Amino acid sequence: IVMTQSPDSLAVSLGERATINCKSSQSVLSSSNNKNYLAWYQQKPGQPPKLLIYWASTRESGVPDRFSGSGSGTDFSLTIGSLQAEDVAVYYCQQYYSTPYTFGQGTKLEIK
Amino acid sequence: EVQLVESGGGLVQPGGSLRLSCAASGFTLSNYWMHWVRQAPGRGLVWVSRISSDGITAYADSVRGRFTISRDNAENTLYLQMNSLGAEDTAVYYCVRAEGGPNWFDPWGQGTLVTVSS
Numbered sequence: 001i002v003m004t005q006s007p008d009s010l011a012v013s014l015g016e017r018a019t020i021n022c023k024s025s026q027s028v029l030s031s032s033n034n035k036n037y038l039a040w041y042q043q044k045p046g047q048p049p050k051l052l053i054y055w056a057s058t059r060e061s062g063v064p065d066r067f068s069g070s071g072s073g074t075d076f077s078l079t080i081g082s083l084q085a086e087d088v089a090v091y092y093c094q095q096y097y098s099t100p101y102t103f104g105q106g107t108k109l110e111i112k
Numbered sequence: 113e114v115q116l117v118e119s120g121g122g123l124v125q126p127g128g129s130l131r132l133s134c135a136a137s138g139f140t141l142s143n144y145w146m147h148w149v150r151q152a153p154g155r156g157l158v159w160v161s162r163i164s165s166d167g168i169t170a171y172a173d174s175v176r177g178r179f180t181i182s183r184d185n186a187e188n189t190l191y192l193q194m195n196s197l198g199a200e201d202t203a204v205y206y207c208v209r210a211e212g213g214p215n216w217f218d219p220w221g222q223g224t225l226v227t228v229s230s
Contacts, residue, residue: 039216048220103157
């Protein structure tokens with residue numbers, strides 16, 4: 001499954017909304033449990049990735065509620081409701097529906 | 113506290129071998145699906161290999177036949193044996209736990225850098 005993110009980079013003003021899109025080459029929605037096998041990660045320079053969202057829309061414990069995930073099947077989005085300076089990072093989507101567990105190419109989020 | 117600490121990275125010549133280790137603490141490694149993910153300098157994340165809780169392994173096409181994932185339950189440690197290394201294997205290698213089976217990756221170790229160069 002090929003994961004394609006858009007855009008590759010994004011510059012948003014502090015306090016504004018940022019949206020990153022992720023498209024999978026085939027559906028990652030399981031018919032057995034009606035769950036989308038899609039996660040979002042945040043990676044800051046020099047650090048390992050950090051889980052933000054799983055099952056496409058479930059926020060990991062401790063993740064600020066300005067982060068939200070949506071979508072189903074093949075089209076997904078990560079939205080940061082009000083951009084903070086500490087949100088500058090590269091964001092990756094990932095499907096864990098089947099091996100190989102593929103990631104999107106990453107979206108670099110910067111402050112405008 | 114759940115923690116993953118990788119070690120074993122370093123500089124190796126093309127064609128050489130290296131074994132990475134990932135020491136787990138705060139949980140029993142054999143109860144979880146465990147993965148290796150790598151990231152070449154300035155590039156994105158690439159899944160490398162997985163071992164399930166019942167010991168079934170899987171590999172990316174790019175490493176199958178060269179890399180072997182394993183674990184030592186007594187030591188609570190995950191391994192990645194890497195053979196026939198090439199420049200394309202240069203990357204930071206992360207050890208990652210998958211929550212509850214074939215699921216999302218969390219937490220991630222800090223990573224260990226493997227550099228393949230003459």
